[in-house]
Structure formats: structure tokens, C-alpha cells
Amino acid sequence: MSGITILTAYDERPDVSGELVYRAGGTDLQERLRTTGGTPHILDLTGVPGFAAIAHTDAGTTLGAGTTVATVAHDLAADYPALALTAAGLATPQVRATATVGGNLLQRTRCWYFRHPHLSCFKSGGDSCPARDGRHLYGVAFDTAPCAHPHPSSLAMALLTYAATVDTTHRSGLGIGDVLGDGSDPGRDHLLADDEVLTRVTLPPPAPGERAAYFRSISRFEAEWPLVEAVCRVVRDDAGVVRACAVAVGGVAPTPLRLPAVEDLLTGSTLDEATVSAAAAAARRGANPLPETGYKVELLEATVCEVLDRVRS
Ligand SMILES: Cc1cc2nc3c(=O)[nH]c(=O)nc-3n(C[C@H](O)[C@H](O)[C@H](O)COP(=O)(O)OP(=O)(O)OC[C@H]3O[C@@H](n4cnc5c(N)ncnc54)[C@H](O)[C@@H]3O)c2cc1C
Secondary structure (H helix, E strand, C coil), rough: CEEECCCCCCCCCCCCCCEEECCCCCCHHHHHHHCCCCECCCCCHHCCCCCEEEEEECEEEEECCCCEHHHHHHHCCCCCCHHHHHHCCCCCCCHHHHHHHHHHCCCCCCCCCCCCCCCCCCCCCHCCCCHHHHHCCCCCCCCCCCCCCCCCCCCHHHHHHCCCEECCCCCCCCHHHHHHHHCCCCCCCCCCCCCCEEEEEEEEECCCEEEEEEEEEECCCCCCCCEEEEEEEEEEEECCCEEEEEEEEEECCCEEEHHHHHHHCCCCCCCCCCHHHHHHHHHCCCCEECCCCCCHHHHHHHHHHHHHHHHHH
């Protein structure tokens, strides 16, 4: 490691040569540097005033980029249950206590080819995706981009269901899709510039009466990224009819996906069993798995079915 500067302002630039990288909680960055052997100069964001501040206003709730995942899980449970449940379900208590909202959105892919010190891929400066001809058991089931690995951010998936916006040092009001892109540039996990800092995430005002559920299908009990994950928000009227709903999934595509076909089937229903089954089946639409990821299409339907069952019970 070439050195660390604790920033006290987002635009502070130390007079050092070589590669500069930002660090928030460091849970992704430090592991990546350890496995790849990189030695950039680290710009630690934790000294910037307001980095982890949360503000509630009539226009919504603003989370400083440094708000920890554990804080999201605990403090936002009443107002933003879909986000809080997702936060509570990811990684481990130790990671959640340190990992931040900004770092979660901007973490790099978990693909083992990318993280391998002696292999190259699109995202590590190469010109191919070795997972395609190699092992891609944890790859995408919606094969829509050159890189075959899904985006790892669970919070991005949940933030999609709130149509949350993101501010950076360069721009404001970005959607999650503006930050993550669509995967068509296989060298990028996000579209922020090298000197651009994610500063805030803004959620709309809480939706009264919102119910939410989150479920992940995972290869072991915890401390692992999900194979497939899904989150659902619904607002129902007094007769139990769904007046608004949002469903998103992760682990299956180059970026987390909202599922409008599923949402359309649920909206106006009472979440009866037949509608839930049809909606879960609709989650498969457009899937075109890789040779090793066909199982994810089955898992996607089952995971969405589980999350819908949970939200109606
Ligand atoms: C066992 C395990 C299981 C996990 N399971 C999941 C899971 O299921 N779902 C999930 O989403 N995550 C999971 N994670 C990943 C974890 O959530 C991320 O490591 C964490 O969210 C990253 O946040 P951080 O603050 O530590 O980021 P850092 O490691 O500090 O940074 C991550 C990246 O973002 C950049 N960065 C950070 N903050 C900013 C900013 N404000 N502006 C610009 N660039 C920035 C850094 O330069 C770096 O490239 C898991 C991790 C572990 C160890």
C-alpha cells in the first residue's frame, strides 16, 4: 500500500503520484487489494463532515454515503422496510457495521476471474470474459452484457424499488440506473468518474401502510452473496387491493432489475394465490441463462414466489 490520506473534504487532493482510490468502510476495497496485490494511494472518506449523516425532511430522507448498512437496517425499518430488510439480510454483522451505502453501491464485481491475481477480464483491463468459456455457476441468468457476472449490490436492488436518487460531487439526482449503467460497458461496475465521490442517497417520503418482504436464495446460511435475491413493497387499500407495488431482483443480471411484468400482475389484485403464482412465473420472462445458470431461472421464480408469499401474509 502506498499510503493513506484521511480526507476532510470531498474535493481535497493530496499531492501524491500514482493511482488514487476512495475508501469508505473498506470491506470490499481492502479484500480486493489483498487478492490482486494493488497498491494505490487511499483517500479515506470517513473524515469528511456529514459523511454518515441522515436527514429527514418533507421531501424525503437523505442518507450520507457513509451511512452504514447496519444503520440502514436498524434506523429505517419503520419508514423504508424494503431497504431495511435487504440491509439486514446481507453479509455478516461485522460487515454491516462497517460497510457503507456508497461503498455497497460502488463495490466491484465478485467474479472470481476478476479477483484472481493472475487472470485478466474486461473489468481488470483485459478484452474478454473468461467466465464464459470457464466456470460461471454464479453468473447471470439474463445474459444481456459482455461480462457474465451479476452486479453484487443488494442495496441497489432495494433502492430501485424506492426510485431513490443519488448525488455525487459532480452531479445530482441520478437514478440507480444512471449510477450502475446497464452493463454494456463491460469494463465498469458503475459509471462514476475516477475523481467523482458519491455523497448522498435520497429516498422519497415514506409510503403510509407500506408492507415489504425480502428473501435471498443462498448457497449457505450466511456470509455469502445470494444466488438470487428479491424484494417487494406493496401498499394495499382497506379492501386488501394492491394500489402500488414494486418488485426488484438481484443476482441474475448485469445490474439489479425491477420487474414491471410482475408488478403489473400484482397491482389491482388482492395478492390471492393464483395471482402470486402467475406473477412469480412472470419473473422468468426474458431470461436467457448461460450453460451453468439455468438453475437460476427456476430459483428466480421460487424466490419471487417466496417474497410475494411473505408480503401478503
Ligand atoms: C462475506 C460477505 C458477504 C457479502 N454479501 C453481500 C451481499 O449479499 N450483498 C451485498 O450487497 N454485499 C455483500 N457483501 C459486500 C459488502 O456489502 C461490501 O463489501 C460493502 O457494502 C462495501 O462497502 P464499503 O463501505 O466497505 O466499501 P469500500 O470497500 O470502502 O469501497 C467499495 C468501492 O467503492 C468505492 N467507494 C466507496 N465509497 C465511495 C464513495 N462514497 N464515492 C466514490 N467511491 C466510493 C471504493 O473506491 C471501492 O472501489 C458481502 C461482503 C462479505 C465480506
